[in-house]
Amino acid sequence: MTAATVTLTPYDKIGGADAVRRLAAAFYDVMEAPDYAALRAMHEPDLGSMRVALAGFLTAWLGGPRDWITSQGGFCIMSRHAGMGITETTRAQWMAAMRSALAQAEIAPQWAEKMVQALEPISRGMLRRGVGALPA
Numbered sequence: 001m002t003a004a005t006v007t008l009t010p011y012d013k014i015g016g017a018d019a020v021r022r023l024a025a026a027f028y029d030v031m032e033a034p035d036y037a038a039l040r041a042m043h044e045p046d047l048g049s050m051r052v053a054l055a056g057f058l059t060a061w062l063g064g065p066r067d068w069i070t071s072q073g074g075f076c077i078m079s080r081h082a083g084m085g086i087t088e089t090t091r092a093q094w095m096a097a098m099r100s101a102l103a104q105a106e107i108a109p110q111w112a113e114k115m116v117q118a119l120e121p122i123s124r125g126m127l128r129r130g131v132g133a134l135p136a
Helices: 010-014 016-030 034-040 048-061 067-071 077-084 088-104 109-125
Strands: none
Touching: 010 016, 010 109, 016 048, 016 088, 034 088, 048 067, 088 109
């Protein structure tokens, strides 16, 4: 009798729930720095619910439990951000904050880079026409 092969998801490979919570917390901590003022201004004063939401989204996105997505009745990241007026400036700030958060949360560099590579086109897809936005 042989043991079943277990395929680890990216969620498992970065360290599961604890790592994702560290990453979400680090992301919003980083976003409080003056370098991210334009990005921070797009959010509510209290980031508590956003920390939970980012952790829930990343958990499902990385192949972990989908509990948060289910509790939201589904989730389309593009639709949820459509009205935010994301510009190249705020998109770049988001990516820079995520890179910094990945390092602060001590996500292994090879997995952090894979996440950045996957998040980059998603962030570009959120750009909206307006000052600082990329042309269509």
